[in-house]
Amino acid sequence: xxxxxxxxxxxxxxxxxxxxxxxxxxxxxxxxxxxxxxxxxxxxxxxxxxxxxxxxxxxxxxxxxxxxxxxxxxxxxxxxxxxxxxxxxxxxxxxxxxxxxxxxxxxxxxxxxxxxxxxxxxxxxxxxxxxxx
Numbered sequence: 001x002x003x004x005x006x007x008x009x010x011x012x013x014x015x016x017x018x019x020x021x022x023x024x025x026x027x028x029x030x031x032x033x034x035x036x037x038x039x040x041x042x043x044x045x046x047x048x049x050x051x052x053x054x055x056x057x058x059x060x061x062x063x064x065x066x067x068x069x070x071x072x073x074x075x076x077x078x079x080x081x082x083x084x085x086x087x088x089x090x091x092x093x094x095x096x097x098x099x100x101x102x103x104x105x106x107x108x109x110x111x112x113x114x115x116x117x118x119x120x121x122x123x124x125x126x127x128x129x130x131x132x133x
Contacts, residue, residue, distance in 0.1 A: 007053075008046075008053060008054060008055060008056050009054060009055050009056070009078060010055075010056045010058060011055055011056070011057050011058065011117070011119075011121060012058045012059070012060060012063050012119075013057055013058065013059050013118070013119060014059075014063065014065070014118070014119045015118065015119075016043050016045070016057070016059045018118045019057055019117065019118050019119065020045065020057065022117055022118050023047055023055065023057065023117070024047075025095075026092065026095050026097060027049075027080075028049065029047040029048060029049050029054070029055065030047065030048050030049075030051075031045055031046070031047060031048075032046040032047065032048050032053060033045070033046040034046075040060070041060075041061050042058060042059055042060050042061075043057075043058065043059045044056060044057070044058055045057040045058075049080075065119070065120070066119060066120055066121060068120050068122070076122065077114065077121070077122035077123060077124050078121070078122075078123050078124070079112075079123075079124040079125070079126050080123070080124070080125055080126070081126055081128045082125045082126065082127055082128070083127070083128070083129055084127070085102065085111050085112070085113065085125055085126075085127035086102075088125050089102070089113060089125075092115060097115050098115060098116075099113050099114070099115045100113050100114045100115065101113070105131070108131050109130075109131040110126050110127060110128060110131035111126075111127040111131070112124055112125060112126045112127065113125050
């Protein structure tokens with residue numbers, strides 16, 4: 001088996017409108033397709049970043065909340081590369097998003113920070129210029 005790349009990431013939203021606003025208006029994703037699957041009573045929205053299909057945003061009736069603290073097994077967080085971390089933090093905070101203090105990865109030297117989507121999914125911004133990534 002030869003894996004080529006990550007194809008997409010699936011995220012289950014508790015409130016579709018709230019999550020769509022967050023991923024499009026706050027993070028800058030665009031909607032490629034939005035379908036309602038009657039048999040599952042589920043929405044599926046395909047989102048792209050800079051034209052690249054990246055996230056499938058789903059809703060499911062009665063989906064349980066995501067356990068976070070202490071961290072549960074499974075996907076820990078989604079990380080996005082950015083050029084200027086401080087500019088991104090200012091933009092997120094201006095849009096009402098709470099951002100953790102900046103830290104530096106001791107192994108790569110990359111500066112990063114964490115914040116959460118509307119359902120508490122941890123998201124990370126990694127400043128990739130000038131570090132080991």
